[in-house]
Amino acid sequence: MTVAAVIVAGGSGLRAGGERPKQYQIIGGRPVIWWTCRAFLEHPAIDHVQPVIGEGHEALFAEATDGLGLALPVIGGPTRQESCRIGIEAVARHKPSHVLIHDAARPFVSPSLIADVMNWLERFPAVVPGMPVAETLKHAPGGVVSRTVDRSGIWTAQTPQGFRFDDILAAYRRAEAERFENLTDDASVAERSGIPVSMIPGRPENRKLTTAEDIAQADRDMMSVQLRDRPDIRIGQGIDIHPFEHGDAVVLCGVAIPYSQRLAGHSDADVGLHALTDAILGAIGEGDIGTHFPPSDQRWKGAPSRIFLARAIELLEAKGGILAHADLTLLAEAPRIASHVAAMKAVLAPILRLDAGRIAIKATTTEKLGAIGRGEGIMAFATVTVRLP
Ligand code: MG
Numbered sequence: 001m002t003v004a005a006v007i008v009a010g011g012s013g014l015r016a017g018g019e020r021p022k023q024y025q026i027i028g029g030r031p032v033i034w035w036t037c038r039a040f041l042e043h044p045a046i047d048h049v050q051p052v053i054g055e056g057h058e059a060l061f062a063e064a065t066d067g068l069g070l071a072l073p074v075i076g077g078p079t080r081q082e083s084c085r086i087g088i089e090a091v092a093r094h095k096p097s098h099v100l101i102h103d104a105a106r107p108f109v110s111p112s113l114i115a116d117v118m119n120w121l122e123r124f125p126a127v128v129p130g131m132p133v134a135e136t137l138k139h140a141p142g143g144v145v146s147r148t149v150d151r152s153g154i155w156t157a158q159t160p161q162g163f164r165f166d167d168i169l170a171a172y173r174r175a176e177a178e179r180f181e182n183l184t185d186d187a188s189v190a191e192r193s194g195i196p197v198s199m200i201p202g203r204p205e206n207r208k209l210t211t212a213e214d215i216a217q218a219d220r221d222m223m224s225v226q227l228r229d230r231p232d233i234r235i236g237q238g239i240d241i242h243p244f245e246h247g248d249a250v251v252l253c254g255v256a257i258p259y260s261q262r263l264a265g266h267s268d269a270d271v272g273l274h275a276l277t278d279a280i281l282g283a284i285g286e287g288d289i290g291t292h293f294p295p296s297d298q299r300w301k302g303a304p305s306r307i308f309l310a311r312a313i314e315l316l317e318a319k320g321g322i323l324a325h326a327d328l329t330l331l332a333e334a335p336r337i338a339s340h341v342a343a344m345k346a347v348l349a350p351i352l353r354l355d356a357g358r359i360a361i362k363a364t365t366t367e368k369l370g371a372i373g374r375g376e377g378i379m380a381f382a383t384v385t386v387r388l389p
Pocket of ligand 1: 240241242265269270271274
């Protein structure tokens with residue numbers, strides 16, 4: 001059995017709200033699609049993982065799955081059906097005997113469910129996991145009940161749905177040739193071609209994330225698993241200060257704020273990122289920013305400070321740790337910072353692998369007291385909570 005997995009992430013996912021499509025929103029510190037792809041990449045019986053993404057999502061996808069070692073994505077079509085067909089065509093070159101097709105918006109897929117689908121595929125041509133409907137079903141067009149539907153034998157369908165490769169490829173090509181569109185799952189395409197489809201028990205936790213509330217709940221669930229596995233709680237603290245010099249913008253938390261001066265320093269002098277970097281390094285006992293990036297090293301001259309922060313996260317992850325929260329206070333008389341906080345959080349969230357709701361950025365003046373009060377520079381204080389195994 002040679003098995004390819006096609007991960008369908010073509011949708012715009014706008015029902016979930018937010019600034020990015022739902023499959024790229026952060027749950028448990030990683031984008032939804034990262035968890036989904038990793039589940040298949042790490043499964044020992046899956047040979048190829050092929051993502052299908054929406055047009056214009058190339059950069060989002062590259063950022064979300066950086067480091068996973070995934071195959072290049074293919075660009076899907078206007079409907080789920082068309083995106084699946086494109087994904088299936090893309091894995092044909094690997095000549096798989098079977099293919100599993102899975103929604104990117106189901107990140108809680110378990111290794112045991114993937115194994116169940118594959119075991120059934122040894123004996124049956126098409127397998128769909130699902131849940132028998134437990135609640136009473138009402139047919140209520142316009143909100144008025146016309147009848148109660150007999151729920152016996154009624155299942156909801158989940159993914160991954162598994163097929164013999166040649167069968168499903170032919171079924172998709174046939175549906176396309178006959179211009180039969182908008183089939184909402186792969187089994188429907190198979191059924192239309194007369195392929196018998198077996199239904200097996202899915203998993204209640206393998207739900208599809210659709211709404212903003214689904215995403216929020218998934219973040220809580222994924223985070224609680226992450227925290228449960230990391231009982232060692234560490235608090236880290238970091239402080240940094242840089243003086244002003246003549247310039248035209250101040251870079252704070254990766255965001256350039258137009259101003260009559262800039263911060264002086266060896267790198268881009270981003271005090272916010274430096275304080276956060278030191279707080280993380282402090283929590284894991286790995287020295288400070290100068291240990292890893294000595295100012296004497298010409299490589300870091302003018303460097304964007306996000307590479308320092310990313311390195312601290314890398315060291316944290318090498319210990320099996322995660323960040324649970326970050327709180328940053330910026331002390332400055334000027335420029336005004338409040339209106340840039342949302343943009344700063346958007347920069348930090350993917351680097352820290354934290355939902356924006358777990359990042360705080362506060363700004364205050366010092367009531368004109370001291371060097372900061374005289375407008376000679378900007379200071380930053382960071383506190384982070386780190387969880388280690
Ligand atoms: Mg510094």
